[in-house]
Amino acid sequence: MGPTMKSLRFHGNRDIRLDDIAIPPVGENDVKLRLAYCGICGSDLHEWLGGPVLCPTAPHPLTGEQLPIAAGHEFSGIIEEVGQNVQKWKPGDRVCVQPILYDGTCVACKEGAVNCCQINGFIGYSCASTGGLADYIVVDEAKCFLLPENVSLELGALVEPLAVAWHAVKISPFKEGDWVLVLGGGPIGLVITQALKARSKCTVIVSEISPRRKEYAKQFGADYVLDPTQEDIVARCKELCGLVHVAFDCAGVAPALQQAILATRARGTIVNVAVWERPVSIQPNDLVFRERNYMGIATYVEGDFQEVLDCLEDGRIKPEAMISLKVKLQDVIEGGFERLIKEKDKLVKVLVEMNP
Ligand SMILES: [Zn+2]
CATH class of the missing domain: 3.40.50.720 (NAD(P)-binding Rossmann-like Domain)
Incomplete structure (x- = not known):
């Protein structure tokens, strides 16, 4: 195994672990992000306590992967490396990532409803080593959105729920x-x-x-x-x-x-x-x-991420107060998942902080 990273992964019902896994290779259309912040979503808690529901127990039709599955779909990071065909991005760019996966060919996708794809997947619920609760993530460059200068990496992790x-x-x-x-x-x-x-x-x-x-x-x-x-x-x-x-x-x-x-x-x-x-x-x-x-309503389609970023840039949406707590990746289970269950009413969004 080459270089490794920490990655929080769903292993099964009430079984989530901070694993050491190999950092995936950077494909020619991919970018590698050093992750900064990732929100814990209510659906992560459901998947942990009531799952596996979203995580595949047989190979996923799009990714071919199954449990254990890398968690985290509300995240931001800094580009560290780009694949050989990538021209749009350079190391140092601050981005958030649109996590839905779709085939682009089914009847829903052809009508633009990619969020309703017949075999849709999700970074955070469908991939073995691609998740936002990790040190690094390697994703298709087309999934990245540049954070405006006045939008922090913390707010970048709120773009997905927004x-x-x-x-x-x-x-x-x-x-x-x-x-x-x-x-x-x-x-x-x-x-x-x-x-x-x-x-x-x-x-x-x-x-x-x-x-x-x-x-x-x-x-x-x-x-x-x-x-x-x-x-x-x-x-x-x-x-x-x-x-x-x-x-x-x-x-x-x-x-x-x-x-x-x-x-x-x-x-x-x-x-x-x-x-x-x-x-x-x-x-x-x-x-x-x-x-x-x-x-x-299910998630979002192309265009929604950019519109939210425009709202954050011009101040139409000011979600800072949603961030109730930040925890380090090594404390994500106790300080994040378990605390969210215990103090559900007190906390809105818990952000996990990577690479402290
Ligand atoms: Zn489709």
Whole structure:
């Protein structure tokens, strides 16, 4: 084995390890990054505690790889080496990386919905030695986006979750002047709130239980913050604005879905951004008799990363306060994954710091 690096990898259910693995070779269209920061995502926690769900237990159709799988998909780094065909990048460039993998040939990809590719994969869930929670990563140069000068490497690690929110708001029917309900004030609910406010004038109601997250929601621009354990969300929305035009469900629990549907006005839209652990039942008549729409959102497409970077550069989105804690790569399991489970309500985004 040549030079090695630390890489956090999923090995199986409740089994995540900081492994020593070989640094992959740099292909002719690849760049090698010295990783700087990587966020821990809610889906990483799900994969750790409830998986393997996203990680393949048989060879992945795109990567051919299976468990153990390198973790980390919200990351930034500095280019250290470029492949022989690479002209766009040079050592020292600061970048973030768009982690979705797709074949480019299926019916979804041909229509531009590369995020819905029939055999899609994800850096962080589909590759054995390509992950953001490591010392180095080798990726296709086309996946890199240059960080503007005034955007730090820390913020670079937030571009991926921000792109999820940006895409969700962009393809929803949300328009200027709308009343919007956001269910769940976790990281995704908070970035949705910021994306809504960055895109246009609107009134945002956030529904959240945790006192700390309620504070964050206000800080990130929510006009009203409601507590579903204290108030009737549907009745309050009716009182405030009739009913909302669009509801973003970032909670992924049955009671919130029911509230999202009933709090949305006739011909309004319920947008699901949450990832669900199990099936839930709804009464489709609640959609039928009010001509309500229900739509799903998955990650982002080409263009979303650059638009988020433009927002960070010109200050339309200011997500600094989302960073609750930074931990070193060697402490990622105890100080990152375990602490996020224990202090879920207190922490928004934990960033892992590489190459200290
Ligand atoms: Zn495809």
